[in-house]
Amino acid sequence: MEDITRTVPTSVTRTDPPRRSTTMCDHSPSCPDTDSSACCTAHVVADHSEQGWCRLCNGVILFDDGGYLTPDGRALKLAG
Numbered sequence: 001m002e003d004i005t006r007t008v009p010t011s012v013t014r015t016d017p018p019r020r021s022t023t024m025c026d027h028s029p030s031c032p033d034t035d036s037s038a039c040c041t042a043h044v045v046a047d048h049s050e051q052g053w054c055r056l057c058n059g060v061i062l063f064d065d066g067g068y069l070t071p072d073g074r075a076l077k078l079a080g
């Protein structure tokens with residue numbers, strides 16, 4: 001007689017494609033969307049300033065020179 005063990009679902013790790021608004025933001029107020037002109041004001045979640053960049057909560061990569069990269073691959077420049 002076989003034991004009915006609890007089967008662990010194989011799809012535990014969801015591999016969501018990096019789409020906008022799929023980032024989990026715990027901040028309040030929540031960080032701006034990547035489409036927002038204020039997207040670079042999101043919280044820094046990974047500071048690599050020694051390498052000249054950091055990653056923001058909404059997935060934006062912000063560079064020292066004012067340029068930034070959105071999760072969907074757009075390379076933009078901060079105004080001003």
Ligand SMILES: [Zn+2]
Nearest residue numbers: 025027031057
């Ligand atoms: Zn956030």
